[in-house]
Amino acid sequence: xxxxxxxxxxxxxxxxxxxxxxxxxxxxxxxxxxxxxxxxxxxxxxxxxxxxxxxxxxxxxxxxxxxxxxxxxxxxxxxxxxxxxxxxxxxxxxxxxxxxxxxxxxxxxxxxxxxxxxxxxxxxxxxxxxxxxxxxxxxxxxxxxxxxxxxxxxxxxxxxxxxxxxxxxxxxxxxxxxxxxxxxxxxxxxxxxxxxxxxxxxxxxxxxxxxxxx
Amino acid sequence: xxxxxxxxxxxxxxxxxxxxxxxxxxxxxxxxxxxxxxxxxxxxxxxxxxxxxxxxxxxxxxxxxxxxxxxxxxxxxxxxxxxxxxxxxxxxxxxxxxxxxxxxxxxxxxxxxxxxxxxxxxxxxxxxxxxxxxxxxxxxxxxxxxxxxxxxxxxxxxxxxxxxxxxxxxxxxxxxxxxxxxxxxxxxxxxxxxxxxxxxxxxxxxxxxxxxxx
Numbered sequence: 001x002x003x004x005x006x007x008x009x010x011x012x013x014x015x016x017x018x019x020x021x022x023x024x025x026x027x028x029x030x031x032x033x034x035x036x037x038x039x040x041x042x043x044x045x046x047x048x049x050x051x052x053x054x055x056x057x058x059x060x061x062x063x064x065x066x067x068x069x070x071x072x073x074x075x076x077x078x079x080x081x082x083x084x085x086x087x088x089x090x091x092x093x094x095x096x097x098x099x100x101x102x103x104x105x106x107x108x109x110x111x112x113x114x115x116x117x118x119x120x121x122x123x124x125x126x127x128x129x130x131x132x133x134x135x136x137x138x139x140x141x142x143x144x145x146x147x148x149x150x151x152x153x154x155x156x157x158x159x160x161x162x163x164x165x166x167x168x169x170x171x172x173x174x175x176x177x178x179x180x181x182x183x184x185x186x187x188x189x190x191x192x193x194x195x196x197x198x199x200x201x202x203x204x205x206x207x208x209x210x211x212x213x214x
Numbered sequence: 215x216x217x218x219x220x221x222x223x224x225x226x227x228x229x230x231x232x233x234x235x236x237x238x239x240x241x242x243x244x245x246x247x248x249x250x251x252x253x254x255x256x257x258x259x260x261x262x263x264x265x266x267x268x269x270x271x272x273x274x275x276x277x278x279x280x281x282x283x284x285x286x287x288x289x290x291x292x293x294x295x296x297x298x299x300x301x302x303x304x305x306x307x308x309x310x311x312x313x314x315x316x317x318x319x320x321x322x323x324x325x326x327x328x329x330x331x332x333x334x335x336x337x338x339x340x341x342x343x344x345x346x347x348x349x350x351x352x353x354x355x356x357x358x359x360x361x362x363x364x365x366x367x368x369x370x371x372x373x374x375x376x377x378x379x380x381x382x383x384x385x386x387x388x389x390x391x392x393x394x395x396x397x398x399x400x401x402x403x404x405x406x407x408x409x410x411x412x413x414x415x416x417x418x419x420x421x422x423x424x425x426x427x428x
Contacts, residue, residue: 004333016255019255019258019259020248020258022259022262023248023258023261023262023265024248026262026265026266026269027241027244027245027248027265029266029269030241030244030265030268030269030272030304031241031245031303031304031305033268033269033272033273033276034234034237034238034241034272034302034303034304035280035281035294035295035300035302035303036272036273036276036277036279036280036281037272037273037275037276038275038276038277039271039272039274039275039276041230041233043271044233044234044237045233045236046271047237047268047271047272048236048237048240050264050267050268050271051237051240051241051244051265051268052240052243053264054244054247054261054264054265054268055240055243055244055247057253057257057260057261057264058244058247058248058250058251058253058261059247059250059251060253061251061252061253062247062250062251062252062253063250063252065250065327065334065375066249066250066326066327066330066333066334066375067249067250067327067330068330068333068334069332069333080249081249081327081328081330082330082331082337083328083329083330083331083337083339083340084331084337084339086249086330088248088249089245089248089249089328089330090244090245090248090304090328091245091305091328091329112280113279113280113281113295114295114297114303114304114305115297115305116280116281116282116295116296116297116300116303117296117297117298117347118283118361119217119218119280119282119283120279120280120282123296123297123298123343123346123347124346124347124350124362124365125297125298125342125343125344125345125346125347126297126343128339128342128343128346128365128367129337129339129340129342129343130339131339132337132338132339132342133331133337133338133339136338147332147369147372148338148367148369149368149369150366150367150368150369151338151342151366151367151369152364152365152366152367153342153362153364153365153366154363154364155361155362155363155364155365158361161279161280
C-alpha cells in the first residue's frame with residue numbers, strides 16, 4: 001500500500017479540484033439519467049456513442065491503475081478516487097464528512113435513484129458503505145491510523161431515498177482497539193445503527209504518528 | 215413500497231436489456247476514466263460539456279423518480295436501477311448473481327479504480343455493499359421474502375482491487391428468521407466474512423407466496 005506525496009500546495013490542490021469536480025458532477029448526473037431515461041430505444045445508441053467519445057478523450061493520457069490516496073506538501077489528503085467521498089469518483093454520492101466536538105464526524109448526503117435497493121428505498125448495502133466510511137473517519141479522528149476489524153449493522157427499519165444524515169464517534173479505546181458507533185437517519189429519523197471495532201496496525205502502535213495516512 | 219408489473223414477455227425484456235446495457239457499460243467506463251485521466255486541465259471543460267449534452271438528451275423523457283423493481287408477465291424481476299446489480303445503474307459493478315445447489319448464491323465481480331478505498335484496495339464499504347446484496351439473494355432463495363435485520367462483517371485482511379468472488383447461503387431458519395452467511399475472496403483467498411439475520415415480514419408469514427417480490 002503506497003501513499004503518494006505531490007509537490008503542490010493547498011491552493012494548487014483547490015485549483016485542481018475546481019477543474020475536475022464539475023466533470024465528476026456531470027457524470028453523476030448522467031448516471032442518474034441512464035437509470036431514469038424513457039427516450040425511444042432507437043435514440044439510445046447515439047448517446048452511447050457520445051459517451052464513448054468522451055471516455056476516449058479522457059483516456060488519451062491516464063494513470064495505469066487506481067488513483068490511490070495522494071497528499072499535498074502540507075499533508076492534506078486527496079482521496080479523490082475513493083468510492084464514498086472521492087472528488088473524481090462519480091460512484092461516490094459524494095459524502096462530505098464534517099467534524100464536530102469530541103471527534104464527532106457527520107455528513108448530510110442526498111441519495112438519488114442510483115442508490116436504490118427495494119423500490120423507493122436506499123439499498124441496505126449503500127447504508128453499509130456510507131456507515132463503514134464515516135465510522136472509519138471517526139476512528140481516525142485521534143490521528144492514529146486504524147483499519148476496520150468488524151462492523152455490525154442493525155437495520156431498524158427501511159431507509160427512504162432522499163436526504164440522509166450520518167453521525168459517528170469513537171466511544172472508547174482498549175489497547176490497539178477503538179470502539180466506534182454510528183447512526184444513519186432519513187427524513188423519518190434513525191434507520192440503521194452501526195457498531196465497529198477498528199484496530200491500530202502493529203507498525204503504528206509504538207510511536208503513533210500525528211500526520212499518519214488513514 | 216410498490217412493485218410495477220409491465221405487460222411484456224421475457225423476449226421483449228431481453229430486447230430492452232440489449233438496448234440499455236451498452237449505454238450503462240459505456241458510463242461505467244466513463245466513471246473509471248474520470249478517476250484515472252491525466253489529460254491537461256484545459257481539455258477537461260470540453261469533456262464536461264459533452265457529458266452534459268448526453269445527459270440532456272436522456273432527460274428529454276424520463277421517469278419522475280427511481281426505477282423501482284419491475285416484473286414481466288412471467289414474473290421475472292427487473293431490478294434494473296439496483297445499486298449492486300442494476301442493468302441500468304453504472305454504480306453497480308455490476309454483480310451478476312448465479313445459483314448453485316442448496317440455495318447457494320455466488321458471483322464473480324471485477325472491481326476497478328472506482329471501488330477503491332485505501333490505495334490499491336477495495337473500499338471496506340464496497341465489500342459490505344456486495345456482501346449485503348448477495349446475502350439477501352441467498353435469503354430469498356427459498357422464495358419467501360425477507361429483509362435484512364442485522365449483518366456483521368469481519369474484515370480478516372485487506373481486499374485487493376481486481377477479481378473478487380462472493381458466495382452466500384442460508385444456514386438455518388428459526389421462526390421468521392433466516393440465518394445467512396457469506397464470504398468475499400480476492401486473488402489471495404478469503405478476506406471478509408459476513409453473518410446476517412434476515413426477517414420474514416409479518417404480511418408474508420401466514421401463506422408464504424412462491425413468486426413474491428424480494
